[in-house]
Amino acid sequence: MSTYLVGDIQGCFDDLCDLLEQAHFNPQQDELWLSGDLVARGPQSLETLRFVKGLGDKATTVLGNHDLHLLTVANGLAKVKSRDKIQPILDAPDRDELLEWLRQQPMLAEHPQYLFVMAHAGIPPQWDLPIARQQAREVEACLRSDDYLWLLKNMYGNGPDIWTPDLSGIEQYRYTINAFTRMRFCYPNGRLDMDCKLSPEQAETGQLKPWFDLPRQPLGKKVIFGHWAALMGYEDQHVIGLDTGCVWGNSMTLLRWEDGARFEKACPVYA
Numbered sequence: 317m318s319t320y321l322v323g324d325i326q327g328c329f330d331d332l333c334d335l336l337e338q339a340h341f342n343p344q345q346d347e348l349w350l351s352g353d354l355v356a357r358g359p360q361s362l363e364t365l366r367f368v369k370g371l372g373d374k375a376t377t378v379l380g381n382h383d384l385h386l387l388t389v390a391n392g393l394a395k396v397k398s399r400d401k402i403q404p405i406l407d408a409p410d411r412d413e414l415l416e417w418l419r420q421q422p423m424l425a426e427h428p429q430y431l432f433v434m435a436h437a438g439i440p441p442q443w444d445l446p447i448a449r450q451q452a453r454e455v456e457a458c459l460r461s462d463d464y465l466w467l468l469k470n471m472y473g474n475g476p477d478i479w480t481p482d483l484s485g486i487e488q489y490r491y492t493i494n495a496f497t498r499m500r501f502c503y504p505n506g507r508l509d510m511d512c513k514l515s516p517e518q519a520e521t522g523q524l525k526p527w528f529d530l531p532r533q534p535l536g537k538k539v540i541f542g543h544w545a546a547l548m549g550y551e552d553q554h555v556i557g558l559d560t561g562c563v564w565g566n567s568m569t570l571l572r573w574e575d576g577a578r579f580e581k582a583c584p585v586y587a
Contacts, residue, residue, distance in 0.1 A: 320339060320347065322335070323568065378421065423492070435541055
């Protein structure tokens with residue numbers, strides 16, 4: 317059995333299939349971990365959802381910002397953006413089943429055997445792993461409850477942009493969602509920046525630093541993340557970034573955890 321980890325799919329389903337074939341992925345015995353943003357911008361978001369859902373317990377995916385936005389749009393709380401190419405999901409006969417499945421997925425996932433955790437954008441520097449778990453579980457519980465429409469309606473916004481233990485209610489949920497699904501750069505005090513999407517080399521960031529470069533308490537596990545396509549992949553002793561911009565005409569990257577082997581698929585421009 318092998319454990320494969322892949323960056324943002326964003327509806328690039330054919331490229332995912334090519335990559336899994338290249339790695340000889342066996343859905344009967346291997347595991348596939350996906351860093352979120354299964355949908356949007358690519359041409360086959362519907363097929364991607366059906367495939368990942370169909371893998372059952374052989375697939376683990378965390379929620380990304382585009383996945384949450386799909387849930388918001390599907391419930392009439394935001395407008396469809398044509399560039400997201402999600403209309404086939406909204407028109408599908410199995411849409412309710414797919415969206416209900418998506419709503420049950422976690423914000424943070426931990427492998428039961430290997431020392432890694434996965435979050436779409438990462439884990440903010442102020443959090444240790446117990447705090448990250450607690451915040452993830454609270455948002456997940458709300459998203460899976462009868463109050464999920466309230467959460468989807470009120471999750472948008474850039475504030476609060478810094479963590480304090482006394483955050484509560486929607487402010488706590490919004491910070492948690494932003495940290496797990498939108499974070500890239502932070503200020504030295506850990507305050508989130510929600511504007512810059514460039515790579516650290518391209519950006520005139522001033523005091524801003526990538527979230528993973530700020531001092532933090534050791535998590536004891538490696539953080540696997542996606543979301544930041546401009547990084548074109550990143551790895552140090554604490555984190556692995558797997559989004560290599562497939563939807564933008566770059567590539568999709570798959571990592572086999574057991575031996576560190578990497579597989580790449582060059583992609584056409586979709587977005």
